Amino acid sequence: MKLLSPLRINGMTLPNRAVVPAMVTRLSGEDGYVNAAVIERYLRYAEGRVGLIVVEATAIHGNKSGPLLRLSDASFVPGHRELARRVHDASDSKIVPQIIHFLKVARSGWRQRIDSLSSADIDLIVDQFAAAAARAREAGYDGVELHSAHAYTLSSFLSRHNPRRDAYDGRTLEGRLRLFGRVMAAVRRRVGADFPVGVRFLAEEAIKDGYALPDAERIALRMAQLGVDYISLSVGGKFEDAIHKPGQPLYPYTGYSGDRCMPGDWYPALPHAEHAAAVKRYINGKGYQVPVISVGKISDPADAERLLAEGKADLIGMARQLLSDPDWVRKLAEGRSDAIIRCIYCNVCKQLDENFKLVTCFLWPKGTVQAPREDASGAGPDWDADGAGLAGEIRDGRVRLTWCKPRGEIAGYDIHRAEEDGEALVVEAVKSTKFTDRLALGGLRYSYYVRAYDSSGRHSPPSNRVTIDMPLPDLSAIAPAESSHA
Ligand SMILES: Cc1cc2nc3c(=O)[nH]c(=O)nc-3n(C[C@H](O)[C@H](O)[C@H](O)COP(=O)(O)O)c2cc1C
Structure with a gap:
């Protein structure tokens, strides 16, 4: 390399x-x-x-x-x-x-x-x-x-x-x-x-x-x-x-x-x-x-x-x-x-x-002033036997995801999203077990999965995937044919 x-x-x-x-x-x-x-x-x-x-x-x-x-x-x-x-x-x-x-x-x-x-x-x-x-x-x-x-x-x-x-x-x-x-x-x-x-x-x-x-x-x-x-x-x-x-x-x-x-x-x-x-x-x-x-x-x-x-x-x-x-x-x-x-x-x-405040990272554990050191002891986060239970629904034009907290110390969750047949990319990291996607576009299919990580960066296996078909809005209602472009 x-x-x-x-x-x-x-x-x-x-x-x-x-x-x-x-x-x-x-x-x-x-x-x-x-x-x-x-x-x-x-x-x-x-x-x-x-x-x-x-x-x-x-x-x-x-x-x-x-x-x-x-x-x-x-x-x-x-x-x-x-x-x-x-x-x-x-x-x-x-x-x-x-x-x-x-x-x-x-x-x-x-x-x-x-x-x-x-x-x-x-x-x-x-x-x-x-x-x-x-x-x-x-x-x-x-x-x-x-x-x-x-x-x-x-x-x-x-x-x-x-x-x-x-x-x-x-x-x-x-x-x-x-x-x-x-x-x-x-x-x-x-x-x-x-x-x-x-x-x-x-x-x-x-x-x-x-x-x-x-x-x-x-x-x-x-x-x-x-x-x-x-x-x-x-x-x-x-x-x-x-x-x-x-x-x-x-x-x-x-x-x-x-x-x-x-x-x-x-x-x-x-x-x-x-x-x-x-x-x-x-x-x-x-x-x-x-x-x-x-x-x-x-x-x-x-x-x-x-x-x-x-x-x-x-x-x-x-x-x-x-x-x-x-x-x-x-x-x-x-x-x-x-x-x-x-x-x-x-x-x-x-x-x-x-704001002249100590520069820290949102992804570090709350209240810490320096990046955490890796801790090799114990196992990384993992889902319970029942899995992550990732569920998704569309509400008010947004995709809302929820899932269960896994075992182990959790620093956050990476949200992976793929659009249509594309590669799944990390689009956000959150600290709680819910996420709202405001950038999903009607007419496209999205699939999501979540991975939890601990403060050493150890990631859980991917959660189950959920696929959401965002309905295409009625475009004629948004842009009536007679609209002018003055
Ligand atoms: C909190 C913070 C402080 C920064 N301080 C400096 C600095 O002292 N000198 C400098 O040339 N750039 C400074 N930068 C700019 C970064 O060096 C870098 O060019 C910028 O963040 C884009 O790179 P990145 O996308 O890898 O973060 C600072 C950036 C951040 C986020």
Whole structure:
């Protein structure tokens, strides 16, 4: 399996192709120091044998924010050193922090924009990136990732909305790339040629008049020319379309671009795979082999393997999937992908982040702060001798399913649904013994079954199947023949 094969990135050898991209945890206090809970979160990914662990956005400066890790001065280094050491002791996973510069935001909805920055302010940002990258090396990290995505400073310079009219002129691609070029050069000078420096930026801004794939391909080319060691792509997450909640600072994932950044359950799987494929094709065509990380609703090992086999990505980024089950790689390597707890993209984690609350997963047992560890003792859940008793009925145009609670400790139930003769896919995970399907379309036949799972990811056998023929409504009553299309 290509997924489980190593990849060398500038002296750093990843044991496999799975990456957990940066995900804010809100586990640090407002002081920004690494604490035991932060270490525990990243240790779980190492125990799960994730190839590359990217530590959540970590500030390079002292600007106020909610709970957020920092590397803005030397006092933060010992905590990060402990984090890197614990991860290295636990596995051959590699770990890099994502370093970020952001501008000020206020509860009134006001936000500082990049045209307010003087040339001295910009010089300071360049120095702060270089100093934080040097601290990352000093702390024993395997590399560093420059956050040039979403609503933050470097991304705002790359944006088609960049309002500057000086050397960083937003009207030209060269002007938009200038700050990143300066930051990359300064970082490289400080950390040396042999320290991996990755970048995260947007394949598409996903806002009105924002840039799209053609610019992203060329931005990637310049980043490759500047010597970045890997490219991690994201989409959206901008302030321009953020929805302001009174009394709260703007959160850049509340608008449409936020939906695109963390696509919810109503999006198809792999919505951004073709973006990564196009960027990779473009830079490879220009002679650069910089590895590209594809991200966005990837959770099925077969999908991940296909992306690699088809040359559409070099590395597979999974944020929410690895949050829900950090043992994804280990279970796959042990031939137990059936025991993976599959993310349902309900975005409870996103809502917690938005409200500055500890980021946890809806699928974890209630009240827990970290993903549960596998417990090999005892048997997994199983149905009683009478079976699951799955029953379905149509009420008010919805399919309602009910079933019996199986034996054993239960963390939840996966609902599998097949449409007509199609493959049965997990469409939802629930915690109680009932489910309502609001998306069944009249005129189609659906079949359902349920599997219970415990907090170790052990699944029960499938329940009995139920098949429901959704009646076709009277279409002539819905759309009378004489209706006009004025
Ligand atoms: C709770 C949460 C926090 C996130 N924090 C960051 C972050 O600090 N830096 C970043 O570049 N992306 C961040 N992201 C975006 C993810 O890295 C990822 O791009 C996105 O969730 C889509 O990938 P997925 O479908 O595999 O979850 C965050 C996402 C979530 C859900």
